[in-house]
Amino acid sequence: MFAFYLSYPFLFVFARLPFWMLYAISDIAYIVLYKWIGYRKKVVFQNLQNSFPNKTPSEIEAIAEKYYRFLCDLTLETFRKMTVSEAEIRKRCVYLTAPEEKKAAAEGRSMVLLMGHFGNWEWGGIPYMLDVGPQLYVVYKTLSNPWFEKWTLKLRTRFGIRLVKMENTLREVIARKGQQSTFTFIADQTPVPPAPLWLSFLHQDTPVFTGGEKIAMKMNYPVFFVSVRRIARGRYEVYSELISENPKTEEPHAITKRYFKMLEREIEANPEIWLWSHRRWKHKRPVD
Numbered sequence: 001m002f003a004f005y006l007s008y009p010f011l012f013v014f015a016r017l018p019f020w021m022l023y024a025i026s027d028i029a030y031i032v033l034y035k036w037i038g039y040r041k042k043v044v045f046q047n048l049q050n051s052f053p054n055k056t057p058s059e060i061e062a063i064a065e066k067y068y069r070f071l072c073d074l075t076l077e078t079f080r081k082m083t084v085s086e087a088e089i090r091k092r093c094v095y096l097t098a099p100e101e102k103k104a105a106a107e108g109r110s111m112v113l114l115m116g117h118f119g120n121w122e123w124g125g126i127p128y129m130l131d132v133g134p135q136l137y138v139v140y141k142t143l144s145n146p147w148f149e150k151w152t153l154k155l156r157t158r159f160g161i162r163l164v165k166m167e168n169t170l171r172e173v174i175a176r177k178g179q180q181s182t183f184t185f186i187a188d189q190t191p192v193p194p195a196p197l198w199l200s201f202l203h204q205d206t207p208v209f210t211g212g213e214k215i216a217m218k219m220n221y222p223v224f225f226v227s228v229r230r231i232a233r234g235r236y237e238v239y240s241e242l243i244s245e246n247p248k249t250e251e252p253h254a255i256t257k258r259y260f261k262m263l264e265r266e267i268e269a270n271p272e273i274w275l276w277s278h279r280r281w282k283h284k285r286p287v288d
Contacts, residue, residue: 011151015082019234022080026072034068040277044068047276051202051267066272073233078122081155086130089159093120093228093236095127100242104222105133110181112216112223114243116188116263117275119228122156124238125184129159134180137164137172139211141189166211173215184226185212187256188263190280197253198285201260202267205285213255216247223247223255225262230273 017025033039044067048060055063084092097105104111113128115121129136138156140163143149156163164172164183173183187209195207216223223243228236243258244250267274 011079012082015079017080019080022076023073023233026069026076029072029075030069033072034065039068043279044276047280048271050204050281052271053203063271064276067274067276070230070273071277074120074122077120077234078155081122081158086159089123089126090130092234093123093127093238095131095238096240097132098224098240098242100222100245101132101224101240105180108180110134110176110179110183110219110221112212112221112247113182113184113226113240114187114212114223114259115184115226115228116266117186117278118188118263118266119230119270119273120236121186121228123236124226124228125161126159127238128182129161134182135160135162136182136184137162137176138184139164139166139169139186141166169211169215170218173219177219183212183215183221185209187212187259188280190278190283193283194286195283197256199257199260202264204281206260206281207283207285208256208260210253210256212259213247213253216244216255217250220246220248223259225259227262227266229266230270 034041041064044064045060048055048063052060052063101111115124125136125138138161140156142165143152153163169183173181189209191207191209193207196210197208199206199208201208212223215221222245225241225243227239227241229239231237241262243262244255247255
């Protein structure tokens with residue numbers, strides 16, 4: 001905890017640097033991370049090769065290089081979130097609300113949003129809070145490092161966003177029944193075995209969480225897919241799309257399957273802005 005208070009002033013000063021300077025630093029960081037250190041290079045290339053079996057080695061390498069450039073930008077943009085102003089974020093990150101989402105908000109309905117580690121997911125909730133409403137709750141996994149946990153909580157609760165621990169999700173949702181709320185799940189994380197569901201995702205057997213779907217079906221909250229698309233360096237459009245209007249009428253796992261198909265579509269269109277350095281496929285499907 002002492003390390004947090006000791007380092008926070010330095011992080012704060014760093015986060016106040018103008019964007020042009022941050023991106024100059026990012027360009028240097030890319031060379032160090034990719035060319036010199038080779039941070040998780042084996043994991044990244046293996047993930048890309050398995051996900052895009054029809055691409056040539058040169059195509060895979062081109063995606064990897066773009067990914068590392070984006071990863072450096074993303075890291076520094078996340079630091080910048082500590083000090084970014086409302087006016088600046090409005091210029092750099094715009095929420096494109098689906099018509100069905102506008103309708104649900106106007107009717108006072110609570111909602112469930114399913115996102116992935118795509119684009120700048122750390123910025124994605126801010127324009128929602130600024131321009132869409134209602135109150136946004138983001139479900140998260142507790143981090144093992146207490147310093148990083150404290151810093152992340154402080155960072156993610158800017159602009160009125162609230163966090164809910166994954167293990168407390170159902171309790172928190174029920175407690176807010178009758179209060180218009182939006183619950184966001186970054187749903188492409190890796191569950192601890194045994195996985196509740198396995199799907200074919202990016203040409204691979206993939207264990208997936210189904211928590212967002214279960215909450216939506218239990219409460220009958222409409223579900224939307226959210227993608228944070230990068231349109232230029234440091235500029236994003238947060239795109240939303242209806243997954244299910246009435247989840248209670250859906251077959252089990254239909255919502256989750258639809259979400260992963262939508263995420264797969266986004267990744268195939270812009271592969272360099274998904275989190276390839278994560279060991280997403282470290283678990284193998286059990287043999288019956």
